[in-house]
Amino acid sequence: MKILVLNCGSSSLKYQLFDMDGESVLAKGLVERIGIAGSRVKHNKGNADAVVRETDIADHTAAIKIVLDLLLDGSTGVLKSLDELSAVGHRVVHGGEKNDRSVLVSDKVIRDIEECIYLAPLHNPANLMGIRAMQTALPNVPNVAVFDTAFHQTMPPKAYLYGIPYKYYEEDKVRRYSFHGTSHAFVSARAADILGRPIESLRLITCHLGNGSSLAAIQGGRSIDSSLGMGTTPGVLMGTRCGDVDISVVLYLMDKVGNVGKVSDILHKESGLLGISGVSSDLRDVEEAAAKGNVRAELAADILCTSVKKYIASYAAVMGGVDAIVFTAGIGENSDVTRREVTKGLEYMGVKLDAAKNTGLHGKEAIISADDSPVKILVVPTNEELMIARDTERLTK
Numbered sequence: 001m002k003i004l005v006l007n008c009g010s011s012s013l014k015y016q017l018f019d020m021d022g023e024s025v026l027a028k029g030l031v032e033r034i035g036i037a038g039s040r041v042k043h044n045k046g047n048a049d050a051v052v053r054e055t056d057i058a059d060h061t062a063a064i065k066i067v068l069d070l071l072l073d074g075s076t077g078v079l080k081s082l083d084e085l086s087a088v089g090h091r092v093v094h095g096g097e098k099n100d101r102s103v104l105v106s107d108k109v110i111r112d113i114e115e116c117i118y119l120a121p122l123h124n125p126a127n128l129m130g131i132r133a134m135q136t137a138l139p140n141v142p143n144v145a146v147f148d149t150a151f152h153q154t155m156p157p158k159a160y161l162y163g164i165p166y167k168y169y170e171e172d173k174v175r176r177y178s179f180h181g182t183s184h185a186f187v188s189a190r191a192a193d194i195l196g197r198p199i200e201s202l203r204l205i206t207c208h209l210g211n212g213s214s215l216a217a218i219q220g221g222r223s224i225d226s227s228l229g230m231g232t233t234p235g236v237l238m239g240t241r242c243g244d245v246d247i248s249v250v251l252y253l254m255d256k257v258g259n260v261g262k263v264s265d266i267l268h269k270e271s272g273l274l275g276i277s278g279v280s281s282d283l284r285d286v287e288e289a290a291a292k293g294n295v296r297a298e299l300a301a302d303i304l305c306t307s308v309k310k311y312i313a314s315y316a317a318v319m320g321g322v323d324a325i326v327f328t329a330g331i332g333e334n335s336d337v338t339r340r341e342v343t344k345g346l347e348y349m350g351v352k353l354d355a356a357k358n359t360g361l362h363g364k365e366a367i368i369s370a371d372d373s374p375v376k377i378l379v380v381p382t383n384e385e386l387m388i389a390r391d392t393e394r395l396t397k
Ligand code: ADP
Pocket: 209, 210, 211, 212, 239, 281, 282, 283, 284, 285, 287, 329, 330, 331, 334, 335, 336
């Protein structure tokens, strides 16, 4: 069964074509600058070098036509006919409260995704463009929507409600949703496999640390708390997003700057590692500057690690303990310094890192806790695309 996975942004489209027999990636690529000058597509067939094509790409429908042509082309392609394509899986950011799992796309599902646009105004419209473009290009191929929010729909009200008048939840569904659910689901299931224990018996804390970051408390395979919220700024410090801040700060900025859009930009695009270090939103640059003695860069990395540590301890409190801590995404998979600093000082709760096992992993799966550590520490590379492909296969087989 061959499945195409699409992740559409407002001006970009990432794709991967899977052969589900063996779960191999046949081709993948990225279309950038859709609808703006300088559009281009970068396409990889298997492990071959990327092919880059620069051409005008007016909209997502045009982008999908180019992708399908590349998949069929004699030299770049991996399909003889589009009939080989069994289904398409779409990453959809917001499913609201109605969608607690992946679904086969229907007119009703499209209306549900539209209804959630006010909760994800940048992402859901782009995700819908991808779905509609695919329906136009291949009307007989089923589409599946896999929501970033779905996995966290098992959170209880005490975790998802904010301490504001209840009517805002009733009337407008103002609540914590959190995101990266596909990643938390994937790495928690994989962690249980690696540990050789049923997920139903485990209390896991998954740390998805990338440009955007979130932690999740996962008890018995169900997300019971997660650090992003109604939006994508709360929780731990991120690349350019602020993490938890006092509402007074937001009100103060509103008063001082006097413009909602500008304050939103400050908190989403100018804060986090970038805002504190003044160096970069990329942790590699921040770590490099810190190593050279840049005090603000050191402070930014320190605040990131401390914020992750605080969430780990609070999620352990909520679950009455923790069996394993799982690190994933760009920072979680690659920064041994971050993993070391996050876990340092948590020995009192049974978290004991093995310094040697923690180094030189570069995106490989590993158990990095000491053999006698009561709490296991794991690195599990995330694979949201594969998770989307699996759900798509399950729902369309
Ligand atoms: P996104 O949220 O955009 O998918 P990623 O999961 O790719 O982001 O994570 C990007 C982050 O991972 C960046 O801050 C980057 O610096 C960090 N990162 C990647 N490799 C390393 C590394 N070797 N050491 C430290 N940080 C790294």
